[in-house]
Amino acid sequence: MVYCYEYPRPAVTVDVVAFTVRQERLQVLLVQRERPPFAGAWALPGGFVGMEEPLEAAAARELAEETGVSDAYLEQLYTYGDPGRDPRGRVITVAYFALIPADAPVRAEGGDDAAQARWFPVDDLPPLAFDHADIVTYALRRLRYKLEYTAVGFQLLPETFTLTELQRVYEIILGEKLDKRNFRRRILRAGVIEPTPYFRSGEGRPARLYRYREDAVAEVKARRLFP
Amino acid sequence: MVYCYEYPRPAVTVDVVAFTVRQERLQVLLVQRERPPFAGAWALPGGFVGMEEPLEAAAARELAEETGVSDAYLEQLYTYGDPGRDPRGRVITVAYFALIPADAPVRAEGGDDAAQARWFPVDDLPPLAFDHADIVTYALRRLRYKLEYTAVGFQLLPETFTLTELQRVYEIILGEKLDKRNFRRRILRAGVIEPTPYFRSGEGRPARLYRYREDAVAEVKARRLFP
DNA sequence: CCAAAAGTGTTTGCTCTACACCCATGG
DNA sequence: CCATGGGTGTAGAGCAAACACTTTTGG
Numbered sequence: 001m002v003y004c005y006e007y008p009r010p011a012v013t014v015d016v017v018a019f020t021v022r023q024e025r026l027q028v029l030l031v032q033r034e035r036p037p038f039a040g041a042w043a044l045p046g047g048f049v050g051m052e053e054p055l056e057a058a059a060a061r062e063l064a065e066e067t068g069v070s071d072a073y074l075e076q077l078y079t080y081g082d083p084g085r086d087p088r089g090r091v092i093t094v095a096y097f098a099l100i101p102a103d104a105p106v107r108a109e110g111g112d113d114a115a116q117a118r119w120f121p122v123d124d125l126p127p128l129a130f131d132h133a134d135i136v137t138y139a140l141r142r143l144r145y146k147l148e149y150t151a152v153g154f155q156l157l158p159e160t161f162t163l164t165e166l167q168r169v170y171e172i173i174l175g176e177k178l179d180k181r182n183f184r185r186r187i188l189r190a191g192v193i194e195p196t197p198y199f200r201s202g203e204g205r206p207a208r209l210y211r212y213r214e215d216a217v218a219e220v221k222a223r224r225l226f227p
Numbered sequence: 228m229v230y231c232y233e234y235p236r237p238a239v240t241v242d243v244v245a246f247t248v249r250q251e252r253l254q255v256l257l258v259q260r261e262r263p264p265f266a267g268a269w270a271l272p273g274g275f276v277g278m279e280e281p282l283e284a285a286a287a288r289e290l291a292e293e294t295g296v297s298d299a300y301l302e303q304l305y306t307y308g309d310p311g312r313d314p315r316g317r318v319i320t321v322a323y324f325a326l327i328p329a330d331a332p333v334r335a336e337g338g339d340d341a342a343q344a345r346w347f348p349v350d351d352l353p354p355l356a357f358d359h360a361d362i363v364t365y366a367l368r369r370l371r372y373k374l375e376y377t378a379v380g381f382q383l384l385p386e387t388f389t390l391t392e393l394q395r396v397y398e399i400i401l402g403e404k405l406d407k408r409n410f411r412r413r414i415l416r417a418g419v420i421e422p423t424p425y426f427r428s429g430e431g432r433p434a435r436l437y438r439y440r441e442d443a444v445a446e447v448k449a450r451r452l453f454p
Numbered sequence: 455c456c457a458a459a460a461g462t463g464t465t466t467g468c469t470c471t472a473c474a475c476c477c478a479t480g481g
Numbered sequence: 482c483c484a485t486g487g488g489t490g491t492a493g494a495g496c497a498a499a500c501a502c503t504t505t506t507g508g
Contacts, residue, residue, distance in 0.1 A: 008278050009236040012308075012319055051235050051317050055308040079306045079321050081239075081282040090278050092239055092321075094306050164460075181462070182498065204459030205505040391487075408489070409471070431486030432478040 010090035014059045015046030017139035020100040021156050026173050027119040037087045038129035059096040066117045068107045073099040073155040077139055085131045097139040099155035147173055151192040154212050160196055162207035237317040241286040242273030244366035247327040248383050253400050254346040258293060264314045265356035286323040293344045295334045300326040300382040304366055312358045324366040326382035374400055378419040381439050387423055389434035
């Protein structure tokens with residue numbers, strides 16, 4: 001064991017950029033800080049990493065504490081460690097991004113006890129504490145980029161979903177309309193989702209429900225410079 | 228300032244996977260450990276992050292200490308923090324990968340004073356300390372992937388280079404022969420390198436020298452799922 | 455039977471791939 | 482003049498983009 005008084009050590013935290021699609025908008029989960037620094041300001045959910053806790057477990061724990069969601073898609077994003085990013089001293093944070101299904105029963109909408117937690121549309125965020133605005137910007141770029149060449153979009157939907165719903169998610173995140181026929185052809189060709197025998201009735205003709213294929217490889221190689 | 232005795236803190240290190248192409252092979256820089264744990268074993272160059280030192284600066288410093296190279300291409304790779312990855316206790320490491328030009332005057336080839344440092348071909352590595360084998364594997368995957376859709380390959384070459392030299396780098400790293408005409412067309416279309424007025428004479432017809440365009444955007448978007 | 459949303463194919467253009475010969479220099 | 486590596490174009494195939502109508506249900 002290396003002891004603490006050998007050398008001073010930075011503190012290590014995790015922060016989570018949790019995305020969801022609600023009310024036809026891409027939203028990010030923020031919590032309101034209660035203590036200085038930045039007391040009262042909005043920030044990403046996060047906290048210190050336990051001494052025996054893997055990093056991803058810490059991110060999952062922080063996310064679960066704020067939302068109650070425990071099976072979200074979680075991916076390491078980047079590690080921010082500039083001295084001076086935290087006025088309290090040297091704090092290195094490992095940022096994660098998470099995709100929360102639209103039907104996940106997210107509690108704390110309104111903040112019952114401790115820290116208030118709320119969803120904010122990504123294009124209408126309040127000022128954020130620390131360098132969290134940079135982190136969100138980077139997470140958003142990564143999310144868009146991932147959508148372009150993988151099929152992670154369904155992680156933002158319930159277990160079964162219609163192709164129209166999935167297309168809406170892509171349109172909302174990418175910020176542009178997509179052609180229905182081309183969308184369907186490509187998303188199906190990618191082979192990461194499969195039809196179920198079920199349909200959903202609403203207004204108009206019922207739509208077939210699809211689900212994620214457990215055995216699928218999420219990364220769909222796009223055209224490469226040197227195939 | 229948050230003081231050390233508030234909570235125990237993990238130690239934070241950086242490790243660098245430095246690639247170069249020598250003797251027609253892709254090689255990785257390793258250092259031989261002098262102290263336990265894993266005394267005598269080979270490991271990635273790396274070390275503790277200074278309390279006032281940015282992470283990338285720490286990686287650059289470690290790389291410079293081992294090689295004398297101070298202007299390499301450096302990119303954050305991933306942060307490894309499993310408890311138990313270091314037998315001394317909780318050590319979180321931020322891994323970087325670096326591309327070293329073939330003509331860089333790398334000293335310590337043979338280890339003059341302290342730790343011995345050597346290049347090893349990636350396909351013939353010794354057993355590595357800690358989880359460094361995992362880190363190298365991931366860095367290699369990322370390097371191949373980057374080569375496929377960007378034009379970072381020239382970072383492994385001197386400031387000016389011929390297209391044939393560049394093609395060799397790609398072939399060595401990707402492990403397959405490429406068509407000369409298609410390679411040239413695509414690499415030039417990507418627009419990240421430009422011809423100089425100079426030629427290099429060797430055996431046969433002299434070859435035009437190219438250089439990196441400072442103003443170029445390195446990321447060449449490949450075919451996307453939803454353009 | 456009308457409104458509303460689901461579902462479905464084809465044509466056109468572009469980009470990737472495969473492939474072989476002439477060019478410029480040094481010895 | 483010969484050996485060596487540098488440099489160049491094209492035809493065919495496959496993929497992506499654009500585009501409009503028919504189908505199924507509920508009210």
